[in-house]
Amino acid sequence: MILGHELVMSSSAAFAWSILPILLIGLRTTLLAMFAGFVIAVVVGMVFALMRRSQWKIVTWPVGFVVEFLRNTPLLMQLFFLYFVLPEFGVTLPAFWTGTTVLGLQYAAYMSEVYRAGLDALPKGQWEAATALNLSKTRTYRTVVLPQMIPRVLPALGNYLISMMKDTPVLSTITVVEMLNLANRIGDRTFEYLVPLSLVGAIFFVLTCVCSALLRGLERFVPQKGIALR
Amino acid sequence: MSASIEFNQLHKRYGAHPVLRDFDLKVQAGETVTLIGPSGSGKSTVLRILMTLEPFQEGCLTLDGISYHQPHGKPPFFASDVHLHKVRAKVGMVFQSFNLFPHMTVLRNLVEAPTAVLGLSRDEAEGRAVELLHMVGLSDKAKAYPGQLSGGQQQRVAIARALAMRPQVLLFDEPTSALDPELVGEVLSVIRSLAHEHDLTMLMVTHEMRFAREISDRVCFFEGGRIVEQGKPDQIFNAPEQERTKRFLSSVLNG
Numbered sequence: 001m002i003l004g005h006e007l008v009m010s011s012s013a014a015f016a017w018s019i020l021p022i023l024l025i026g027l028r029t030t031l032l033a034m035f036a037g038f039v040i041a042v043v044v045g046m047v048f049a050l051m052r053r054s055q056w057k058i059v060t061w062p063v064g065f066v067v068e069f070l071r072n073t074p075l076l077m078q079l080f081f082l083y084f085v086l087p088e089f090g091v092t093l094p095a096f097w098t099g100t101t102v103l104g105l106q107y108a109a110y111m112s113e114v115y116r117a118g119l120d121a122l123p124k125g126q127w128e129a130a131t132a133l134n135l136s137k138t139r140t141y142r143t144v145v146l147p148q149m150i151p152r153v154l155p156a157l158g159n160y161l162i163s164m165m166k167d168t169p170v171l172s173t174i175t176v177v178e179m180l181n182l183a184n185r186i187g188d189r190t191f192e193y194l195v196p197l198s199l200v201g202a203i204f205f206v207l208t209c210v211c212s213a214l215l216r217g218l219e220r221f222v223p224q225k226g227i228a229l230r
Numbered sequence: 231m232s233a234s235i236e237f238n239q240l241h242k243r244y245g246a247h248p249v250l251r252d253f254d255l256k257v258q259a260g261e262t263v264t265l266i267g268p269s270g271s272g273k274s275t276v277l278r279i280l281m282t283l284e285p286f287q288e289g290c291l292t293l294d295g296i297s298y299h300q301p302h303g304k305p306p307f308f309a310s311d312v313h314l315h316k317v318r319a320k321v322g323m324v325f326q327s328f329n330l331f332p333h334m335t336v337l338r339n340l341v342e343a344p345t346a347v348l349g350l351s352r353d354e355a356e357g358r359a360v361e362l363l364h365m366v367g368l369s370d371k372a373k374a375y376p377g378q379l380s381g382g383q384q385q386r387v388a389i390a391r392a393l394a395m396r397p398q399v400l401l402f403d404e405p406t407s408a409l410d411p412e413l414v415g416e417v418l419s420v421i422r423s424l425a426h427e428h429d430l431t432m433l434m435v436t437h438e439m440r441f442a443r444e445i446s447d448r449v450c451f452f453e454g455g456r457i458v459e460q461g462k463p464d465q466i467f468n469a470p471e472q473e474r475t476k477r478f479l480s481s482v483l484n485g
Contacts, residue, residue, distance in 0.1 A: 125329035132281050132323040133343035133395060134315060143342060147333050 007190060016195050019186050023199055026179035033100045034165045040104025045111030070109035075170055078102045083174040099171035107164050114156045118149040151222045158215035162208050179203065232259040232431040233294040233320050233398035240289035242275060249275050250455045262425045262432040264442040267452030268478060273435040277401040281323045282314050293320055322397030326404040328384040330376040336387050337372040340394045362390035366420050382413030386420050402434040439482055443467050451475045
């Protein structure tokens, strides 16, 4: 019995069928980590990118350091650091949220670079026109810059979403019960690793395909009028 | 309403490279002044400084008596954002490359800033936008996107967009240089009607010499970051006094 489900070992097919519900419980955690992490990455990444464009060095330097640190150190190290070291300073987060935050922040650092490229790609004339029309900074970003940038960066963000999804098994190292963690547990219990791991692989594969399809749909849905031009 | 402009001993550098040196220019309210001269002579920079797209380092620039620099302003602009906002409210600019917002319809291009900056209601702003589009002869293009228009049409929309902000000074930075020859006329005729019918101070950088001669109250010939010669168009084009002006005019008019 794992998570209330009986394991049937009579044949490989029956075994696979019996562990599927268990893995699907893990899938829920995987999906949740992926979506929560992605929201963190998309939002914080944008905040990073905008802060790095500030005119004050007191803002750009620390943010630049944080982004480079997040980009240039291993995910696993960051994960262990937050999970094992922070409690010593009295900060205790549930494993799931620790993991999701780390995942989200690392990808936020990656995405801030995508946003930066997107912002740099906007012709200088657009900024100048906004200035000439006396639009405020906020208004310029909201109605001129971001609506032109977001459709351009969408494919790159989508890639990171998929890449991030494939990184979620890392969370199992800090005891988060996601798919790979459960597959391992099933293997430890039954000494039968082939079926659970294959199933996890298959589920990930289906998931990536579905996500890619959804993203392609989204890219078509987001208004492209005029944006590809000049 | 139009505004007067005064440059007084203005210095502008890019790094160590001087662009404008001891620059003086007075423009009266309602005057139409054309800036001509070889490229790199600082003509466009004059417009860009007026539009606050570029800072300047020394000297004085006033618009209707209001100085661009503030006494304790910090570089690069030596003025607060609020102050720059106030100065910019009087100035509009038409760019060589139009710079319309490609993701907005023509109508939204014209409505965006008046609602956001002047605080007009949507209906009010759209009403004015429709009038302006009529004026530039593009009433039927309100729902089109800039990418669906020809260069000449885009530039006329850009002029309407600048006018929608009710500027007192309108700057034209080579408004026809990016256009195919057959589209230049439609843009020039819009500018011509502005010069005649609107109470605007206009500064224009252009290579259209015949047009400059026709609409200008005054023509300024630039070289090396200074005005070498200025005067009524007839005087500049028929009887230039400076050797450099003669050389430039003969090269552009005969070349």
